[in-house]
Amino acid sequence: xxxxxxxxxxxxxxxxxxxxxxxxxxxxxxxxxxxxxxxxxxxxxxxxxxxxxxxxxxxxxxxxxxxxxxxxxxxxxxxxxxxxxxxxxxxxxxxxxxxxxxxxxxxxxxxxxxxxxxxxxxxxxxxxxxxxxxxxxxxxxxxxxxxxxxxxxxxxxxxxxxxxxxxxxxxxxxxxxxxxxxxxxxxxxxxxxxxxxxxxxxxxxxxxxxxxxxxxxxxxxxxxxxxxxxxxxxxxxxxxxxxxxxxxxxxxxxxxxxxxxxxxxxxxxxxxxxxxxxxxxxxxxxxxxxxxxxxxxxxxxxxxxxxxxxxxxxxxxxxxxxxxxxxxxxxxxxxxxxxxxxxxxxxxxxxxxxxxxxxxxxxxxxxxxxxxxxxxxxxxxxxxxxxxxxxxxxxxxxxxxxxxxxxxxxxxxxxxxxxxxxxxxxxxxxxxxxxxxxxxxxxxxxxxxxxxxxxxxxxxxxxxxxxxxxxxxxxxxxxxxxxxxxxxxxxxxxxxxxxxxxxxxxxxxxxxxxxxxxxxxxxxxxxxxxxxxxxxxxxxxxxxxxxxxxxxxxxxxxxxxxxxxxxxxxxxxxxxxxxxxxxxxxxxxxxxxxxxxxxxxxxxxxxxxxxxxxxxxxxxxxxxxxxxxxxxxxxxxxxxxxxxxxxxxxxxxxxxxxxxxxxxxxxxxxxxxxxxxxxxxxxxxxxxxxxxxxxxxxxxxxxxxxxxxxxxxxxxxxxxxxxxxxxxxxxxxxxxxxxxxxxxxxxxxxxxxxxxxxxxxxxxxxxxxxxxxxxxxxxxxxxxxxxxxxxxxxxxxxxxxxxxxxxxxxxxxxxxxxxxxxxxxxxxxxxxxxxxxxxxxxxxx
Numbered sequence: 084x085x086x087x088x089x090x091x092x093x094x095x096x097x098x099x100x101x102x103x104x105x106x107x108x109x110x111x112x113x114x115x116x117x118x119x120x121x122x123x124x125x126x127x128x129x130x131x132x133x134x135x136x137x138x139x140x141x142x143x144x145x146x147x148x149x150x151x152x153x154x155x156x157x158x159x160x161x162x163x164x165x166x167x168x169x170x171x172x173x174x175x176x177x178x179x180x181x182x183x184x185x186x187x188x189x190x191x192x193x194x195x196x197x198x199x200x201x202x203x204x205x206x207x208x209x210x211x212x213x214x215x216x217x218x219x220x221x222x223x224x225x226x227x228x229x230x231x232x233x234x235x236x237x238x239x240x241x242x243x244x245x246x247x248x249x250x251x252x253x254x255x256x257x258x259x260x261x262x263x264x265x266x267x268x269x270x271x272x273x274x275x276x277x278x279x280x281x282x283x284x285x286x287x288x289x290x291x292x293x294x295x296x297x298x299x300x301x302x303x304x305x306x307x308x309x310x311x312x313x314x315x316x317x318x319x320x321x322x323x324x325x326x327x328x329x330x331x332x333x334x335x336x337x338x339x340x341x342x343x344x345x346x347x348x349x350x351x352x353x354x355x356x357x358x359x360x361x362x363x364x365x366x367x368x369x370x371x372x373x374x375x376x377x378x379x380x381x382x383x384x385x386x387x388x389x390x391x392x393x394x395x396x397x398x399x400x401x402x403x404x405x406x407x408x409x410x411x412x413x414x415x416x417x418x419x420x421x422x423x424x425x426x427x428x429x430x431x432x433x434x435x436x437x438x439x440x441x442x443x444x445x446x447x448x449x450x451x452x453x454x455x456x457x458x459x460x461x462x463x464x465x466x467x468x469x470x471x472x473x474x475x476x477x478x479x480x481x482x483x484x485x486x487x488x489x490x491x492x493x494x495x496x497x498x499x500x501x502x503x504x505x506x507x508x509x510x511x512x513x514x515x516x517x518x519x520x521x522x523x524x525x526x527x528x529x530x531x532x533x534x535x536x537x538x539x540x541x542x543x544x545x546x547x548x549x550x551x552x553x554x555x556x557x558x559x560x561x562x563x564x565x566x567x568x569x570x571x572x573x574x575x576x577x578x579x580x581x582x583x584x585x586x587x588x589x590x591x592x593x594x595x596x597x598x599x600x601x602x603x604x605x606x607x608x609x610x611x612x613x614x615x616x617x618x619x620x621x622x623x624x625x626x627x628x629x630x631x632x633x634x635x636x637x638x639x640x641x642x643x644x645x646x647x648x649x650x651x652x653x654x655x656x657x658x659x660x661x662x663x664x665x666x667x668x669x670x671x672x673x674x675x676x677x678x679x680x681x682x683x684x685x686x687x688x689x690x691x692x693x694x695x696x697x698x699x700x701x702x703x704x705x706x707x708x709x710x711x712x713x714x715x716x717x718x719x720x721x722x723x724x725x726x727x728x729x730x731x732x733x734x735x736x737x738x739x740x741x742x743x744x745x746x747x748x749x750x751x752x753x754x755x756x757x758x759x760x761x762x763x764x765x766x767x768x769x770x771x772x773x774x775x776x777x778x779x780x781x782x783x784x785x786x787x788x789x790x791x792x793x794x795x796x797x798x799x800x801x802x803x804x805x806x807x808x809x810x811x812x813x814x815x816x817x818x819x820x821x822x823x824x825x826x827x828x829x830x831x832x833x834x835x836x837x838x839x840x841x842x843x844x845x846x847x848x849x850x851x852x853x854x855x856x857x858x859x860x861x862x863x864x865x866x867x868x869x870x871x872x873x874x875x876x877x878x879x880x881x882x883x884x885x886x887x888x889x890x891x892x893x894x895x896x897x898x899x900x901x902x903x904x905x906x907x908x909x910x911x912x913x914x915x916x917x918x919x920x921x922x923x924x925x926x927x928x
Contacts, residue, residue: 085141085236087258090210094131097123099227104130107233110263112311113318114232118151119214121225128153128214128228137162137240139204142253144234144260145212147184150192150222151229153214156182158200161209176211186218195231197261210235234260262304267314269340270307274300276353292352292362295369299347302373306343309378310336328381335384342376377534483522486561490521493550493558494536521562526571533566533577540581540589552593559585560602567609572621575613579628582606586635596641603632603643611647614667615660622659626667633671645671645684651696652709658702665697665708672715687720695727698740706740714747721748808842809911829910829922832896843920844906846895866893896920 095104095117102118107130119128143158159176182198214228236253255278256262257271266274281296317332344350348368351359379387484491520532536559543555563585566578590599610632613625633644648668652661671685678685690712697709717724728744729735736742804820805812808830813819824831825840832843836856841849850860850869860869863878867887870878878884883898891900894909896919901909910917 084254085238085258086254088138088140088235088237089135090132090233090235091135092117092130093133094129096129097125102229107132107230110232110234110260111268112265112315114264116146116148116229116231118148118229119227121227123227126216130212130214130230130233132210132212132233132235134208134210134235137206137208138237139240139242140202140207140210140235140237141204142199142201142236143210144197144199144232144236145182145230146232146234146260146264147187147196147198148229148231149195150187150218150220151227152184152187152196152218153216153228154184154218155215156184156198157213157215158182158202159211159213160205160207161211162206163208176209177205179205186220188220192220192222199260204238206240232260232264234258234263256300265311266304266307267310267336267340270303270310273349273353274303274307277303277349280352280354289363291365295362295366296352298369298373299349299352302347302375303343303349306339306375310340313339331381331384331388334388335379335381338384338387339376339378342379346376347373380531487522489554490558490562493554494539494562521565526569526574529566529569529571529574530577532562533574533581536562537577537581537584540584543589543593552589553595553598556585556590556594556598556602559589560605564605564609567606567613572618575621576624579610579624582610582628583631586632586638590635590637594637596637599635599637600641600643603638607632607644607647611660611664614663615657617659622663626663629667630670630674633667634674639675642680642683645675646682646689647684649684649689649693651692652700652705653696654700656700658700658705661697661700661702661705662708665693665705665712668693669708669712669715672712677716677719687716687723690716691720691723691727698744710744710747713744714751717748717751721752724748809907827922829917829920830906832920832922843894843896843910844892866898868893868895868898894919 090108092104092107097119098104099118099120102115104117106115107117117130119125140160145156147153158179158181160179161176163175179202180200182200184198185196187194187196212230212233214230217223217226217228236258253259255275257266257275257278263271277296277300281293281300284290284293284296313332313336317329317336320326320329320332346368348366352362354362520528520535523529523532540555540559543552559581563578563582566574567582569575569578585602590602594602607629610625610629614622614629616622616625629644632638638644645668648664648671650664652665668690672690675685677687677690680686694709694713694716697712698706700706700709713724725731725748729741731745731748736745803812806820806823806828809828811823811828813823830843831840832846833840834846834849834854836850837854839849839854847862847867847869851857851862854860859872861872861875862868863870863875863884865879865886866884868878868884887893888900890903892903893899894901894917897917898919899909899917910920
């Protein structure tokens with residue numbers, strides 16, 4: 084198992100003073116990396132790394148720069164004795180190979196390339212990297228080369244590699260450069276400890292504990308990447324001497340890290356004081372993938388610092404004169420790398436949108452789109468702070484205030500008392516500011532409002548004493564109605580999660596039946612409209628939300644969702660909307676079953692009407708799902724289904740749609756008869772093979788006239804049938820003949836592309852004219868075989884690709900020439916068995 088080999092950079096031919104080679108000694112989000120000086124005349128650039136102790140090198144990882152990219156990097160290894168000089172000479176290094184990096188023009192010089200190369204395990208104490216000339220681009224006028232990170236993986240001198248000569252995997256994911264460069268250092272250490280605990284738990288067969296550790300490590304990686312971005316912003320604030328923002332970033336990192344550790348129960352999982360029995364039991368946190376807490380914004384961090392008693396008793400600095408007296412409580416200084424000094428001025432309260440859209444954008448500009456405030460000592464209200472920080476809320480007009488009258492009454496004060504330690508003096512302004520989050524132009528404000536509303540719905544005790552739960556549900560529905568219609572996906576995602584919290588956590592055993600009906604009638608049409616959205620993630624999320632509403636006990640008792648889904652689907656209904664409706668209806672049938680209540684919307688008659696309208700829809704996916712719904716009903720009430728469809732005769736079966744549907748009906752009827760006659764039969768038919776045969780068998784594609792089985796089965800007698808291809812005789816029943824066609828007949832085969840059963844003699848014609856993959860095959864004019872286009876040149880070099888003699892044909896399985904009418908002898912004669920036919924032993928009697 085390979086692990087990280089610690090090293091130190093002991094030599095560099097050149098370096099920029101702001102980006103020294105010593106930056107490569109560590110890994111982390113705040114590492115700047117090494118960079119050569121501008122317009123350096125030294126070519127090529129070299130770096131020499133000395134391992135802390137000699138080790139077997141197995142893998143080398145290099146993380147390149149966005150635009151200061153060398154064309155190639157040569158790798159050299161040296162194994163020095165203990166008494167050798169610190170820096171070995173160039174003659175002592177052994178050449179390992181080289182790495183070629185991309186010029187990164189395809190990503191517009193925004194991404195970093197990680198190259199990972201494996202080498203045969205070799206002992207070494209020094210590693211040298213020789214960088215070639217840099218790629219030319221407009222962003223690198225100074226002709227510099229740079230590396231962001233270097234990682235060496237290997238084993239100690241006493242360890243052995245695997246049987247293939249190289250270690251199978253690394254010891255810890257934290258040793259990989261893609262992990263350690265973007266995850267905060269504290270999280271890396273915790274993940275290492277959890278990995279060790281997981282390995283020990285697997286050995287001790289504590290599988291529930293191991294599962295929790297695995298889920299915790301995945302959640303910690305996501306949280307660690309966010310903390311890494313915060314650490315990067317803090318370092319940039321320090322570089323710009325914006326120490327107030329740096330302090331806020333530091334507190335933000337501490338608050339979010341502590342909340343993540345508390346949410347994921349990391350201290351309990353580490354078991355520092357010995358095994359914990361609760362870790363072997365099912366925990367509500369780890370029933371499914373754990374949910375990370377929402378990170379605190381800088382405004383919330385500033386509020387906490389302002390309301391901290393230690394901060395309130397601290398001495399105030401002298402007041403500033405002149406224009407600084409008019410500055411707001413939070414100065415919107417922007418902590419962004421690469422921004423001009425004028426945009427960092429305290430008076431810049433504009434938008435964060437870049438004016439020059441053609442300029443390259445740094446990758447971390449997406450991390451935090453909010454204005455970064457700096458703490459001041461003037462005491463102003465929270466409303467003024469939030470309003471002045473960047474013009475946070477738009478002013479609600481009279482129409483919007485009338486619409487939000489009830490939410491203003493219900494949620495205004497409670498939201499402030501729950502989420503703020505300093506209640507506002509003006510209650511009317513506080514209510515307006517909190518509800519206006521849902522009417523804000525900034526999508527971040529709308530997201531924050533939904534998060535706060537969801538927390539209240541999950542913990543309703545803070546408002547149940549003063550306001551009735553019915554009013555809370557009605558107010559929440561009014562706000563969610565607006566949020567569900569939002570065009571921003573992140574806002575809609577938060578709204579969908581809040582809707583689930585309303586129906587799953589808040590409504591049960593609290594809300595009256597009339598209020599539940601009013602909530603569903605308000606939200607369900609908007610969610611149904613979203614279920615037909617072109618974006619897969621939006622309509623999938625909308626479907627999941629509707630099914631969550633339908634699972635609510637109060638909703639099921641009143642039958643509020645299923646009747647809306649089981650309405651007949653017209654041919655003019657949009658395919659995506661029709662598909663979503665029938666898919667959700669199918670899920671309800673599978674989860675709740677078919678009901679006898681006429682008002683439920685899940686009766687046999689309503690499902691049959693919906694399914695029959697769906698099978699006539701122009702969209703094929705809609706027809707497929709509708710067929711499955713009809714099959715579910717057919718198992719319960721076959722007579723009703725038969726009455727709604729045309730008569731089952733040869734004319735109707737000419738229609739492919741009805742033929743497939745009636746074929747499935749026949750399988751269900753046959754299985755039902757088999758269950759009824761099973762105690763009376765001596766020879767039982769293998770049901771699994773029969774089911775597999777029924778799913779894929781198509782008589783017309785085989786172009787085989789099978790003997791009629793209907794009369795014999797109705798009379799309860801068994802027939803003697805014979806294979807029309809190989810003369811195989813079945814003396815039991817016709818079902819055996821079907822299995823023979825499907826699995827045993829040597830003159831038939833299954834197409835590897837479309838799984839269709841056909842004659843071997845027609846295989847080449849099928850591949851080029853009938854198969855689903857016919858566009859990829861061509862006929863070789865020399866040997867008349869069907870060949871894949873990508874393999875045609877290799878086919879021409881094969882020995883069997885030769886001219887076919889007159890009055891002969893070529894077997895596609897063994898590539899031998901046979902007479903035109905000699906297919907049966909070729910596959911059945913004991914002396915002339917086809918070598919390429921896997922069914923050659925299936926033709927015996």
